[in-house]
């Protein structure tokens with residue numbers, strides 16, 4: 001227990017259930033800084049502030065998945081009104097004027113340092129385009145395409161959005177807070193409510209980042225697509241961790257622990273590792289980069305007319321490297337042809353693409369899109385199973401009909 005709270009526990013060899021109990025005990029001992037009131041929405045979900053109209057979103061528990069067909073008339077950036085929401089609990093309402101960020105821990109050369117919102121605004125501003133994508137995006141296809149049981153939210157491909165994020169470098173904040181050479185892990189924590197699953201209190205959402213990533217390209221963002229960060233996406237300040245799994249992008253960040261030793265939380269031990277055949281009992285290393293995916297901007301079962309030329313549109317992305325090429329098949333995967341890329345491929349972003357199609361015969365058709373990135377990886381036919389259904393990267397079969 002002392003090791004645990006000191007952050008020195010190793011996950012290797014610790015049973016997952018014991019681990020969760022330990023976490024519960026540890027978090028119960030820590031007094032909470034602030035508990036924000038959950039939001040309410042008429043046309044959406046309790047716990048999500050923005051409206052979630054059915055033409056834009058599919059509701060899944062406390063979360064809202066973007067419908068890919070709703071991105072067809074958008075540009076490279078996903079407007080905030082149609083950006084997916086993944087909330088472990090509920091969106092807290094936090095006033096910028098009351099907010100502060102506390103940076104603390106034995107990885108600093110001095111004591112804790114507070115930053116107000118105004119303090120952040122006084123640092124050099126940076127802007128960058130990045131997608132945020134849930135590690136479980138595409139999870140439902142483990143069951144529907146591969147016949148495999150997995151746990152977690154049954155997303156299709158819409159647990160992703162790309163935005164321009166405005167903020168400051170996390171590195172600038174950590175340096176001003178006096179990060180020492182001996183620092184190893186950086187642990188941002190959300191101000192949303194503690195997460196209770198199966199009667200176990202996991203504490204507030206938090207996941208350690210290795211210092212190498214934290215000092216590299218991570219932002220503390222206060223703006224999105226030229227506007228203040230909306231409540232559901234982390235107002236007043238969230239992390240943006242380019243190319244990494246969604247959980248790294250902690251929203252409503254209230255404090256950051258800087259540690260001289262490795263830190264463990266449920267979000268880098270029992271969660272967000274790969275478990276199952278081919279993985280050690282304590283799971284894989286904690287997930288970092290996102291994988292490779294493609295999606296059509298079409299509803300499932302969309303209808304087409306024979307002999308009518310149509311423009312198929314979609315997007316592909318990879319956390320590993322910029323997308324290099326996209327191929328499309330309109331006959332269930334027998335023949336493939338190159339799609340036209342509409343954006344300059346960039347790391348941490350997606351590319352839009354198009355392909356012409358003149359359906360010849362009536363009946364059901366399966367459309368497929370397959371991306372290759374500059375690291376040489378191509379989307380496979382199947383993804384190796386893992387029990388929590390993370391990092392699905394196989395080509396998705398998109399059923400449509402021709403009338």
Ligand SMILES: Nc1nc2c(c(=O)[nH]1)N[C@H]1C(S)=C(S)[C@@H](COP(=O)(O)O)O[C@H]1N2
Nearest residue numbers: 084085086087088134190205246249250251
């Ligand atoms: N504080 C906090 N941060 C969080 C979460 C959360 O529930 N609470 N969800 C995480 C997960 S799992 C994902 S995928 C992204 C989703 O970001 P979005 O809701 O802005 O799309 O936020 C991450 N950051």
Ligand SMILES: [Mo]
Nearest residue numbers: 134135246247
């Ligand atoms: Mo996520």
